[in-house]
Amino acid sequence: VRPAAQDAPTLGGIFRAVIMGPPGSGKGTVSARITKTFGLKHLSSGDILRANINAKTELGLLMKSCIDQGQLVPDDVMSRLILSDLRALDQSSWLLDGFPRTVSQADALDKAYSVDTVINLNVPFQTIKQRLTSRWTHLPSGRVYNVDFNPPKVPGLDDVTGEPLVQRDDDTPETVTRRLKAYETQTEPVLEYYSRETNYSVFPQTTGMCLASVPLIFFLLTTVLERLFIT
Ligand SMILES: Nc1nc2c(ncn2[C@@H]2O[C@H](COP(=O)(O)OP(=O)(O)O)[C@@H](O)[C@H]2O)c(=O)[nH]1
Numbered sequence: 001v002r003p004a005a006q007d008a009p010t011l012g013g014i015f016r017a018v019i020m021g022p023p024g025s026g027k028g029t030v031s032a033r034i035t036k037t038f039g040l041k042h043l044s045s046g047d048i049l050r051a052n053i054n055a056k057t058e059l060g061l062l063m064k065s066c067i068d069q070g071q072l073v074p075d076d077v078m079s080r081l082i083l084s085d086l087r088a089l090d091q092s093s094w095l096l097d098g099f100p101r102t103v104s105q106a107d108a109l110d111k112a113y114s115v116d117t118v119i120n121l122n123v124p125f126q127t128i129k130q131r132l133t134s135r136w137t138h139l140p141s142g143r144v145y146n147v148d149f150n151p152p153k154v155p156g157l158d159d160v161t162g163e164p165l166v167q168r169d170d171d172t173p174e175t176v177t178r179r180l181k182a183y184e185t186q187t188e189p190v191l192e193y194y195s196r197e198t199n200y201s202v203f204p205q206t207t208g209m210c211l212a213s214v215p216l217i218f219f220l221l222t223t224v225l226e227r228l229f230i231t
């Protein structure tokens with residue numbers, strides 16, 4: 001189902017989803033496709049933090065060393081930041097990428113919103129290490145490329161703006177190892193939390209998105225059927 005962006009199907013009501021997965025599992029890549037196709041707003045915690053670092057805000061300066069060392073930003077800071085951005089999207093459907101990353105963050109989100117679907121990208125750590133060392137990012141937009149999988153049209157430059165791509169300071173092999181450890185200890189429990197609490201769907205990337213989620217397939221089918229009947 002790949003309608004043109006300007007032709008994107010709209011959702012009947014407000015649809016709220018979370019995308020999870022280890023660092024480098026493809027959350028940003030998959031989110032870009034989902035949000036472009038279905039017109040959801042995309043909120044990425046990592047992009048928001050990097051925008052703060054780039055703009056040298058007080059928060060950005062405080063959090064930079066934490067991020068560069070592969071540690072998670074403190075829960076209270078992160079939850080306040082994301083929940084305040086979500087309040088501005090109250091009337092929109094959204095896909096949240098990179099938040100929640102701890103059970104405490106999941107609790108904070110749960111108190112404010114009910115999430116319809118949680119997507120989990122399940123990618124082996126060995127694959128991730130290769131992907132992250134060849135990831136190139138356009139920092140202002142959060143667009144990501146990969147030397148092998150998704151190269152930019154002109155090497156080293158963003159396809160849309162022509163601006164230079166960079167390798168993230170936290171994509172070094174040592175920091176990636178630390179981020180994967182943090183994922184195992186702090187973020188995996190969030191998957192258990194959601195498997196108990198909500199309508200949880202696993203998307204193993206190897207089998208492709210469309211096969212894995214009953215709720216999303218239902219959503220895709222209803223959207224397509226709606227369009228067929230209207231047009
Ligand atoms: N080989 C391969 N690379 C991918 C795939 N999805 C994303 N990537 C690349 O893997 C890297 C990490 O993806 P990204 O979307 O930034 O992951 P995130 O850290 O979970 O948001 C980027 O360089 C992507 O271009 C995939 O399905 N296959």
Ligand SMILES: Nc1ncnc2c1ncn2[C@@H]1O[C@H](COP(=O)(O)OP(=O)(O)O)[C@@H](O)[C@H]1O
Nearest residue numbers: 022023024045046067071072073078098099101
């Ligand atoms: N929800 C969060 N809680 C705490 N720290 C976060 C959160 N989201 C992002 N960060 C910080 O920002 C870094 C980069 O996040 P992100 O861009 O989502 O990484 P990736 O896409 O590689 O998983 C994380 O390693 C962490 O330090």
